[in-house]
Amino acid sequence: MSNGFMENSVVRWIEHRLPIFSFIDHSVGSGYPAPRNLSYWWNFGSLAGVALVIMIITGIMLAMQYTPHVDYAFDSVERIMRDVNHGWLLRYLHANGASFFFIVVYIHIFRGLYYGSYKAPRELLWILGVVILLLMMATAFMGYVLPWGQMSFWAATVITNLFSAIPLIGESIVTWLWGGFSVDNPTLNRFYALHYLLPFVIFAVVFVHIWALHVHGSNNPLGIDTKGPQDKIPFHPYYTVKDLFGLGVFLIVLSAFVFFAPNYLGHPDNYIPANPLSTPPHIVPEWYFLPFYAILRAVDFDFLWIVPAKLGGVILMFGSIMVLFILPWLDRSPVRSAKFRPIYRQFFYIFAIDCVILGIMGAKSADGNTFGMTNVFISQVATFYYFAHFLVIIPLVSTLERPKPLPSSISEPVLKGGGSMAGATAKPMEKA
Amino acid sequence: MAESTVERTQDDEGEDRRDFLYLAAGAMAVVGTGAFVWPLVDSMNPAADVLALASIEVDLSAIEEGQAITVTWRGKPVFIRHRTAAEIEEARAVPVDELSDPESDDERVQQPEWLVMIGICTHLGCIPKGQKAGEIKGEYGGWFCPCHGSHYDTSGRIRKGPAPLNLPVPPYEFLEDTTIRIG
Amino acid sequence: MPKSSRYGRKALAASLVIALSGGLGMALESSPAAAAGGGFPFPEQSWSFDGVFGTFDRAALQRGFQVYNEACSACHGLEYVAFRNLAALGYNDEQIKAFAAEKLIVDGPDDEGEMFEREGRPSDLFPSPFPNAQAAAASNNGAVPPDLSLMAKARAGGADYIYAILMGYQDSLPESVLQEIFDLRTAENEKKYKAALEEYEDRLDAYQDKIEDGQTATEPVKPEKPEPVTSVEDLGLPDTAHFNAYFAGFGIAMGQPLYGDDVEFADGTEATIEQQARDVAHFLTWAAEPTMEERKRSGIKVILFLIVLTALFYAVKRKVWADLH
Numbered sequence: 001m002s003n004g005f006m007e008n009s010v011v012r013w014i015e016h017r018l019p020i021f022s023f024i025d026h027s028v029g030s031g032y033p034a035p036r037n038l039s040y041w042w043n044f045g046s047l048a049g050v051a052l053v054i055m056i057i058t059g060i061m062l063a064m065q066y067t068p069h070v071d072y073a074f075d076s077v078e079r080i081m082r083d084v085n086h087g088w089l090l091r092y093l094h095a096n097g098a099s100f101f102f103i104v105v106y107i108h109i110f111r112g113l114y115y116g117s118y119k120a121p122r123e124l125l126w127i128l129g130v131v132i133l134l135l136m137m138a139t140a141f142m143g144y145v146l147p148w149g150q151m152s153f154w155a156a157t158v159i160t161n162l163f164s165a166i167p168l169i170g171e172s173i174v175t176w177l178w179g180g181f182s183v184d185n186p187t188l189n190r191f192y193a194l195h196y197l198l199p200f201v202i203f204a205v206v207f208v209h210i211w212a213l214h215v216h217g218s219n220n221p222l223g224i225d226t227k228g229p230q231d232k233i234p235f236h237p238y239y240t241v242k243d244l245f246g247l248g249v250f251l252i253v254l255s256a257f258v259f260f261a262p263n264y265l266g267h268p269d270n271y272i273p274a275n276p277l278s279t280p281p282h283i284v285p286e287w288y289f290l291p292f293y294a295i296l297r298a299v300d301f302d303f304l305w306i307v308p309a310k311l312g313g314v315i316l317m318f319g320s321i322m323v324l325f326i327l328p329w330l331d332r333s334p335v336r337s338a339k340f341r342p343i344y345r346q347f348f349y350i351f352a353i354d355c356v357i358l359g360i361m362g363a364k365s366a367d368g369n370t371f372g373m374t375n376v377f378i379s380q381v382a383t384f385y386y387f388a389h390f391l392v393i394i395p396l397v398s399t400l401e402r403p404k405p406l407p408s409s410i411s412e413p414v415l416k417g418g419g420s421m422a423g424a425t426a427k428p429m430e431k432a
Numbered sequence: 433m434a435e436s437t438v439e440r441t442q443d444d445e446g447e448d449r450r451d452f453l454y455l456a457a458g459a460m461a462v463v464g465t466g467a468f469v470w471p472l473v474d475s476m477n478p479a480a481d482v483l484a485l486a487s488i489e490v491d492l493s494a495i496e497e498g499q500a501i502t503v504t505w506r507g508k509p510v511f512i513r514h515r516t517a518a519e520i521e522e523a524r525a526v527p528v529d530e531l532s533d534p535e536s537d538d539e540r541v542q543q544p545e546w547l548v549m550i551g552i553c554t555h556l557g558c559i560p561k562g563q564k565a566g567e568i569k570g571e572y573g574g575w576f577c578p579c580h581g582s583h584y585d586t587s588g589r590i591r592k593g594p595a596p597l598n599l600p601v602p603p604y605e606f607l608e609d610t611t612i613r614i615g
Numbered sequence: 616m617p618k619s620s621r622y623g624r625k626a627l628a629a630s631l632v633i634a635l636s637g638g639l640g641m642a643l644e645s646s647p648a649a650a651a652g653g654g655f656p657f658p659e660q661s662w663s664f665d666g667v668f669g670t671f672d673r674a675a676l677q678r679g680f681q682v683y684n685e686a687c688s689a690c691h692g693l694e695y696v697a698f699r700n701l702a703a704l705g706y707n708d709e710q711i712k713a714f715a716a717e718k719l720i721v722d723g724p725d726d727e728g729e730m731f732e733r734e735g736r737p738s739d740l741f742p743s744p745f746p747n748a749q750a751a752a753a754s755n756n757g758a759v760p761p762d763l764s765l766m767a768k769a770r771a772g773g774a775d776y777i778y779a780i781l782m783g784y785q786d787s788l789p790e791s792v793l794q795e796i797f798d799l800r801t802a803e804n805e806k807k808y809k810a811a812l813e814e815y816e817d818r819l820d821a822y823q824d825k826i827e828d829g830q831t832a833t834e835p836v837k838p839e840k841p842e843p844v845t846s847v848e849d850l851g852l853p854d855t856a857h858f859n860a861y862f863a864g865f866g867i868a869m870g871q872p873l874y875g876d877d878v879e880f881a882d883g884t885e886a887t888i889e890q891q892a893r894d895v896a897h898f899l900t901w902a903a904e905p906t907m908e909e910r911k912r913s914g915i916k917v918i919l920f921l922i923v924l925t926a927l928f929y930a931v932k933r934k935v936w937a938d939l940h
Contacts, residue, residue, distance in 0.1 A: 078695045083479040086471035088906040241932045248925025259914020271769035457927040484738035
C-alpha cells in the first residue's frame, strides 16, 4: 500500500482503531511477499475466489425472483428468463458460472498435485481445500435441483437414494433427507435453504484456507522454500496485476459461453418440467460430476459377500474424495515439485488421463461398449487405477524414486538464467 | 531527480506511458464493474409481466348513491365513491387557494358523481378510513387516516394533518356510462 | 515471468486442456444421442438465428406464429408466452389485442364466487387447449401433447429437430431415407433372429438331452426367419403410433399435423408443408427464448470490451514486471 495512502488522516484514524488496511496489505497487498517465480497456474486460486463471488452475487439476485415450490419453481425460472430485467443474464451467468467454478477449481487441484502443494507445511491448507471441494459439490448438486426440470428431479432422486445403501439406517436417512416418501416439496424447500446457506460456509472455509496459505506463503513451481528477500516479490502490484490479466481471460471465456452457448454445458431434458412418473431415458449428471458417477457405476459386483454392489459404489465414490484427505501422508517424497520427480511426473499424467477416461465413461450409458470393451469394464479398470494411484503408486514412487538435484534457491536460476539449475541443462530454457 | 535533463525527458516519457496505461486500465475496469452491477440492480425493477398487468375494468352500476367500493389495481386499493349531490356541492364550494395541495374538484373527476382515486394516504402509506358506512370520515366528510390523523374531504383532498398531497387519481376512462377501465 | 516456471508447464497445460475438452466433448456428445434416442439422424438446417450475429427473421416468425395459432394450438399449449410478447414479432398493439381477443381466458372468481370466461388481453399468457394433463391425455389416446413454449430448448437439435419431426411423416420423406430406415430395421431384426436362433439351438440341445434321459420337457419353438422390412407396416409400430422417421422408435402419437395449405399466409407465401414446418420451427425457437437477440447483441459488446480490458491488463502487467527481468 502506498505511503501516501497510509498517511491520510482518516485512514490513520481508522487504522489505529481497526487495522483493516494493514490487514488487507498483508493479505493481498505489497506487505505480502510471494515467491517471485509463480507461474500462470497460480492464477487459478484467485480465479476460484472471483468465481465464488460471481456465484454468490448472481445467486442472491436470482433468489429474489425464484419460488421454491414444486408448482412454481419451473415457472419462476422461466419468468426469470423471459420477464425479469436481465434475468436471462443472471441465470446463464449462474448456471455457466458453476461449470467454470469447477473448471477453475479442478485446475487448481491438479496444479497442487503436480507441484506437491499438499506437502508439509501445507497439509491443513490442502485439507481445507478438499473441504471446500466437498461443499462445492453439495452446493452445486442442490442448485441443480432448484429449476425443477426433469434432470433436476431425477438427479435429486438418484443422489439422495445413494444414502439408502447405508446398512440398517439407510432408508430412514433417505426419508429424513426427503422430508417425505419421495423427492417432493419439502425436499425442494430444504435444498433451496441449504443452497443459499452453503456458499457462505464455503466463503468462511475459503477465508481459513487463505489464512493457512499466508502462514507459510505460496508453494512455487520449484517446490523449494523461499530463502530470503531475493526470492520474493510483493504480492501487489506484481501478482494483483497478473491475476487481473488472468481474470480478463477467464471472463472472456465465461462470456463466450454465457452469451453464445449458454445451454451447451446443460442438458435439454432440464427444460422439461419435472415429472415424477417418467424418468428420461438417459440421465447424466452435470459434467463436473461425471468421473465420480463413473466410479459409482463401476461397482456392479458384491464385494466378499459383505459389501453389496450398491454400497460398494457409494463407498468408492465418496472414497475417491476422502483419499485426497490423506494424500499428504501417502506421499513421502521430500521433494514437492514434479519437475524434479521424473517418475512421479509420468504417473501424474497417467492419472490425469485416467480422470478424463472416468469422465467419458460417466457420460456414456452403462450398458454400452467402447473400443470393444463394455463401459462398465473400462470404468472398473479406471476406478481401480484411480485408487491405485493414491494408495499404491504414490507411496511406492515417493520412496523408490531418485529425485533430480534441487536448485539451491528460487532466485538462483532466475537471476543466473537457469544455466546452473540441475536437470535443466539438457533442455534450453524458453524465453520468458 | 538528480539525473541530467536528457535522461529526465526519457524517464518522463516512460512514466507518462505507464501512467496512461494504469489510468486507462483502471478506468475501463471501473466502467466494466458498473456495467456488471447495472443488470443486477435493474433486475430488481418491475419485470415485464408485472408492468403488463396494467389495467382493470370495473362495473359501477351496482354502487348506490352515497356508497363506495374498493377495488384492487396494481396491488393497491382504489376507492370509487358514488357521491351525493351534497357531497359534490361541498367539494366544489371549497376555495382552491386555501388548500395545501390546490386542486379544484373538476380536475379530480371525469363525471362529478364518480370519484375514483388511489386509497393510500400520501403521508406514509396507510389506508384511510371512510369507505364503509359506519366508518369515521374525518372532519371534512371524506376520509380519515387513522395512522397519523390526516383528514381528506369529499374530493379526496388533504385538508388537515401531516399528509402533503391529495389522494392521487389513477388514469382511468369511461368505457360506458357505468363501466370504467383503470390503467 | 521467471524462466524457471516455464519448465514442464507445457505438458501440464496439454493434459489439462485434454481433460477439459474431454469433459466438454462428452457434454456435447451425450445430448443429441440421448434425445435422438433411436430416431433417424436428422439433417442440420441453416437458420437466420444461427451463429454469433444471428437474428430472427420477422416475416418467418409471423408466418410461424400463424402456423402455431391456426394448426398447432388446438392441441399444443404455449404456456410461457404472453400475447404481449408478440410485439417482438413485429405486430402492433391493435393486432396483438385482436389475437388475444380471439382466445377465451378463464378468470375469476367473480362476486358470486364463480369462474368465468372472458376475452384474452395482451397481458394474458396463451391459454392451454386442455384444462389439465388428464384431460389432454383423455382426448388424445392417452398421449399428452407437450407444451411447445420450450420445445426448441428441451430437445437436442432444437429447431432442426422440430423441422425434422414435421417433415418426418411418410408423405414428405425422401424414398432414400425411408429405404435406409427399412434396411436399418431389417438388419436389427436379423441380428435379433440370429441371437434367438442361437438360444433356440442351445435349448434344443438341452431338450434332446432331457428326452434321451427319459425326462419330460417341452420342445422349444424355432424362431421364424424375419421377412425384410419393405414398408412402414412391416416396422411393427403400435396401433396408436404414426410413423415418423425422426422420432425415437419411429412411432409418434401425433398424427401428421401439416398437409400443405393448412394456413393461408398473410404475406402470400405459398404454404407448403416444408415452408410451414420451417416457419413454425423458427417461431418456436423464438418462443423458447425471446431474449436470444438481446443476449447475442450484449454478448458482442461484452466480449469486445473484455478483450480491450484484458489487453490493457496485459500491457500493465508487462510494464509492472519489466523491472524484475
